[in-house]
Amino acid sequence: MKTELPLAEVYAILEPGPVLLLSTAQAGRANLMALSWHCMLDFEPPLVGCVVSAANCSFAALDATGECVLNVPEAGLARALVGCGNTHGDAVDKFAAFGLSAVPSTRVAVPRVEECYANLECRVADRQLVGRYDFFVLEVLRAWHDPAVIAPRTLHHRGYGRFMLAGEEILLGSAMR
Ligand SMILES: Cc1cc2nc3c(=O)[nH]c(=O)nc-3n(C[C@H](O)[C@H](O)[C@H](O)COP(=O)(O)O)c2cc1C
Numbered sequence: 001m002k003t004e005l006p007l008a009e010v011y012a013i014l015e016p017g018p019v020l021l022l023s024t025a026q027a028g029r030a031n032l033m034a035l036s037w038h039c040m041l042d043f044e045p046p047l048v049g050c051v052v053s054a055a056n057c058s059f060a061a062l063d064a065t066g067e068c069v070l071n072v073p074e075a076g077l078a079r080a081l082v083g084c085g086n087t088h089g090d091a092v093d094k095f096a097a098f099g100l101s102a103v104p105s106t107r108v109a110v111p112r113v114e115e116c117y118a119n120l121e122c123r124v125a126d127r128q129l130v131g132r133y134d135f136f137v138l139e140v141l142r143a144w145h146d147p148a149v150i151a152p153r154t155l156h157h158r159g160y161g162r163f164m165l166a167g168e169e170i171l172l173g174s175a176m177r
Pocket residue numbers: 019031032033034035036037038051052053054055056057058059081082084085086087088089090157
């Protein structure tokens with residue numbers, strides 16, 4: 001059972017740079033793509049920058065609706081994640097093809113992926129760099145996580161199909177909250 005995550009803590013989910021599943025929806029059709037080019041831009045409201053190539057179906061939906069969900073998968077979803085990154089939504093229903101469950105969001109008309117341990121409901125906050133870099137600034141409106149997942153085994157892309165899995169955690173004095 002997921003509980004709401006305080007918006008001020010969203011940064012801690014994205015800072016390590018896991019590969020995400022970006023969900024979008026347009027004209028009643030939901031879609032997914034793998035997304036690794038993202039970065040935190042501010043704490044609260046949480047702002048996240050991401051590059052969604054105009055060559056992807058997801059770009060058209062995100063651009064038209066201004067809404068998406070950033071879903072954070074763990075290692076068990078690795079094949080589904082890569083599948084969503086290797087196929088296009090105009091040809092494949094990715095939720096069905098990769099066995100993922102679409103559940104309604106609360107703040108956006110885009111489904112969340114139930115199997116992901118965290119889901120961030122977002123709207124486009126700034127489009128200034130879309131024309132030049134396909135770079136969208138997203139504001140996280142509502143965030144969800146599974147509190148039972150203490151040390152998420154997220155996937156981190158190292159290029160050419162190689163992924164590192166998050167593992168050992170250490171605690172050090174850090175000036176960054
Ligand atoms: C590990 C991985 C990371 C990816 N990261 C991004 C990304 O950050 N931005 C992007 O535009 N495409 C990225 N892609 C490619 C898209 O996921 C891919 O083009 C996908 O087929 C787009 O689906 P769509 O056409 O249904 O939107 C990535 C693919 C993989 C496998």
